[in-house]
Amino acid sequence: MIVYLLTTFLFVLGLYCLVAKKNIIKKIIGVITMEYAANLFLILVGYKARGIAPILTKGASKTEFVTKSVDPLPQALVLTAIVIGLGTIALMVALCIRLYERYGTFDMSEIRRLRG
Secondary structure, eight states: OHHHHHHHHHHHHHHHHHHHOOBHHHHHHHHHHHHHHHHHHHHHHHOOTTOBOSOOOSSSOHHHHHHHBOOSHHHHHHHHHHHHHHHHHHHHHHHHHHHHHHHSOOBHHHHHHHHO
């Protein structure tokens, strides 16, 4: 149970960085932290202590397979989320670089002021 609370704390920490910070780089780090917390939560949902791989063999009984096997769906969702997150982070960093080239700063309030 404490692991879920720590994951929630990690997500809230990323949300705080996203909302409260003015630096674009810190906002990107907040998004990365939130993404990591969401992926960690999905992995924890699919975890089972002393679980076995969900491969049905000839010697295993079906009841043992159902009760002890680990759900592979959260793992597949996390792999997909990592790829999508990587693309999103790359887009955010590219936009951040373009903003820095144009305005010369990473501060959002300064960019708003320079924009007019």
